[in-house]
Amino acid sequence: MNRINQKMQEDKKLLSLYFTAGYPELNNTVKIIKDLEASGIDMIEIGLPFSDPLADGPTIQNSSTIALKNGMTTKLLFEQLKDIRKTVSIPLIIMGYFNPMLQYGVEAFCAKCAEIGIDGLIMPDLPLAVYQDEYEAIFKKHNLKNIFLITPQTSDERIKEIDNASDAFIYMVSSASVTGSKTGFGQEQTDYFERIASMNLKNPQIIGFGINNNETYTQATKETKGAIIGSAFIKHLTENGADTISDFVQKIR
Amino acid sequence: MNYNVTEKGYYGTFGGAYIPEMLYPNVENLRKNYLKVMAEPDFKAEFDQLLKDYVGRPSPLYFAKRLSEKYNTKVYLKREDLNHTGAHKVNNTIGQILMAKKLGKQRIIAETGAGQHGVATATVCALMGMDCVVYMGEIDIARQAPNVARMKMLGAEVRPALSGSKTLKDATNEAIRDWINNPVDTHYIIGSAIGPHPYPDMVTRFQSIISEEIKWQLKEKEGRENPDYVVACIGGGSNAAGTYYHFLHEEEVGIIAVEAAGKGINSGESAATSALGKEGVIHGCKTLLMQTNDGQITEPYSISAGLDYPGVGPLHAHLYKSGRGEFYSATDDEAMQSGLELTKLEGIIPAIESSHALAIFKHKTFKPDDVVVISLSGRGDKDLDNYIKYFNL
């Protein structure tokens, strides 16, 4: 069974962390992943940096720019991860933008992910329709789960379509925003979380964007299976380096 | 060969809507409604009336006698430079602001390179009493100062794009991020024939007034609707798309595109996308794109802020790949010389973008009885500083 599906069956709330590969240092990808697992993190999104990350705010954008300057590439990331499954067992997801994947070759990219032991992909700018028309068969062949996003503006009809096309979890964007832009959740978000919970979707939901402390983590996981933290963790890495990962995790839960 | 957009938004293999889910409701709403709205009689009437009384259309089709003599062919200039605000960009912003109103939006955002699209957007926002935020690369803010001042005077807020190359591509990223953050009340007026479907087609249709007029104007002057060639510069490709539109399926009309070669195609400082680009995805659209082998988008360069874009609209990628279009590129030097030449021969100071189209004569020789229509997409007022510096005037 795919590690993500297995993880979703565990009887607990999940905490997933995003970091940009190649940031702050080119070669600490493996160390960060190991430290995150050791700190009790349930799942990791490894960011493959892109020059023009449309859905990201300044924090992740900046980390991507620096990672690229440091020399991160798709090939190098795969090289860094080649032995990762000897030591790490939690689900690993690559999050990136579609163009680098397209240039690597979608089939080759997926095959490489399978070889390494990557469990899923999040490609915000690979839309549902294109995925279904052109790439679903390739993802399935390599047992890679494609994770789709929904937002407060996504219609019920579309959410059901996305639920049907998904087989892992649904990434619930907490509010209308790029990453890292909102602080705290208000009534509007709470209503949205409850509305989605009441839809009884077949896939569990995990909330991302705007989670940065214990309070927002607790709010986000009240109605859902878990939460994803990105920008706040990148900020922590910027301010404290990669040796203090467990300090960050302890502040969240 | 078909050069119209397909139901799913493709021109050949190019186009589509590669957008994050956050943009889906807005883009889908636009996709479902744009053709319907454009066909409504009151929409058409208001669009036509504004183009006539406010923009000053039809723009003249001017026979450039001395330029024709110099190059021993018949050159007509389509005078988009005479439009209100000084470029073709306003054709699109008039159309899109009316569209935004129909869709119930109150706030407008835009990206701009040369500032022409920003000015054209700020202008229609003033006209309609709507809030306006224009994103502009920090470098472009410095090299197009008069247009920044204009936008501010028109009541727009100009926000600098500080990321990446700090030019048009980055301004576009920032505008898209703004739209993600403001999904309900905001319409994004894209300034070229780029972006996710339906933008390239919608912008092309609003700009197609250019070739619609060329047809009847040429009939009056030459007794035939079809020229032998239509020539335009390509940044994202909106003036070109409008200039070509009604000739795309007229096989006897040659379609010529001139891109910005910057300091030379192989200099590492260029914006000649068809020569340097590979198929990729930028700003929601699959097209030809300047990028590294690893799929990172390359920072383009051109002396002209309006051509400083690492992609081309999907229609143009299709025209290039299918061979329907002839693609050339002009260096900074060739464009500047051609701009000065037009000034001296015809008393018209062109925008540096348009000077690239005029540089076609440095690359191609026409026959004496060829009728060559060149899109003079904008006027050079905004570029005076650059011309003065370049020629030590």
Ligand SMILES: Cc1ncc(COP(=O)(O)O)c(C=O)c1O
């Ligand atoms: C006068 C003029 N011409 C051409 C362009 C290039 O844009 P497009 O390729 O969309 O016509 C610009 C862009 O700013 C412009 O201001």
